[in-house]
Amino acid sequence: MRVYAAQAALAEDGTPVRLRVPRSAGLSTRLLAHEVRARARRRPGDALRVLRAGLDELHQWQATFGSLDLQTATVSHGERLAQRGLELAVQSGQPALVYEWVEWLDAVSTRIVPLRPPADPEAAADLTELRVLAQRRPEPGTPDAERQVELLDRVRRRAWTDRGSASVQPIVGLDRLQAELAATAATLLALLAVGHTAWALVITPTRAGLVELGPTEGIRAALSGLAADLDMAAADLPPVIAASVRDSLRDRLAHLDDLVLAPLANQLRGERVVINPTGLFSGIAWTLLPSLRGRAVTIPRSASEWVSQSTRVHEYATAGFVAGPRLARAADEVAAASRHWTGATTLTGTEASAASVSELAGRVDLLHLAAHGHHVAENPLFSNLELVDGPWFGYDLDQLPQIPETVILSACELGATTIRRGDELLGLTTAWLHAGARCVIASPASVSDEVAAAILPDMHAQLAKGLPPADALAAATAAHPDLLSTFQCYGAGW
Structure with missing residues (x-):
């Protein structure tokens, strides 16, 4: 209550107030205290130092758990600090200072060094059961629907217990x-x-x-x-x-x-x-x-x-391609794209099951997924690709032994993201990047069959020649100037 009283007093007349917050106070209270102290500082440089200290405290706390869901959810605690810092930086007119605070705003979760969780048989079993239930399309209020809700909650809560790396990456100068x-x-x-x-x-x-x-x-x-x-x-x-x-x-x-x-x-x-x-x-x-x-x-x-x-060259020794069900052009697309790679593995029809796709994703350097995609705004890590035996979720990535360097998502909606408080983006594209992919090629909007069939095989031709992903995509897009392609490169495109 003292923090809120101090905030109110400061808002009324701008008078600096003495403020002590016990170590036992919750994180949100401690961060609010940093904000009040910062607003009480008359010199912008002093205020920015206080704001940095608050965000550092948030990052150290975030680094103790490995869940991307939790890391992005907790960013709301630091939103006001980062926004205030950005306001002061813009007011200063100094580009270097603005750059620093754009990074503070962006990197509230990306500064946390990811730690790959070990495969969890119980989580894998729950995800498999969710696939079975999704295939049944249960009506609301039925036992299957209630079980589905229970499993969704259990998968999410189990991920919250993943241990973090306790390591925070510095902001690059x-x-x-x-x-x-x-x-x-x-x-x-x-x-x-x-x-x-x-x-x-x-x-x-x-x-x-x-x-x-x-x-x-x-x-x-x-x-x-x-x-x-x-x-x-x-x-x-x-x-x-x-x-x-x-x-x-x-x-x-x-x-x-x-x-x-x-x-x-x-x-x-x-x-x-x-x-x-x-x-x-x-x-x-x-x-x-x-x-x-x-x-x-x-x-x-x-x-x-x-x-x-960006310090490493994109190189691909192995490539894998998946064509999901109910997508007429998927098989033709992956057939045309895979021709550019020696020894590529292709899964189509009944081969494109969650288990087979997981096995493939865990051993290739480049993965191309052509399937119906669904962005789940209310719980973005349940965004999924439709496979022959049901949805393959963002949470399934935690079960992979390793992550492909580059992932191509040839599916509507999967470049889409949910914007949480604090501008943290969360969706399947972000989940792949957080899991360890260097680059994801996806679209933030629907893609026509004509566009995907023309652009993506041409892009693979350029990738196989050694062009980095963003350059390969640009070359393929330029070769079809009349097509409206919304495919774009996320992460490190070169």
């Missing part, structure tokens, strides 16, 4: 980031909203600049309906209607490009762009925007994670 940008001929673009204003932080190998993009209201309006337009454009429509939908989508994308990227035209140079979208800007099909067409684009969880993952 601006100098090191720029050195990696120089080594890979890339530019980094961070997009953020502070209050009602949108900003862009553009970092090249030699400079960093902060650009005000204008009110967020206009950008929100441009984004409103974008997802629906993308889904409609991917649907099988009569030619006249399809042409109208595509024209409308192109107009919307051009308008969004004018608002977000056109003001940065003189700074976005080079063929490679690392995009760090926060909050408002999450979920955009970046590769469709006119300013980025033909460029290699990658979307990491944070710049620091991108730097740590």
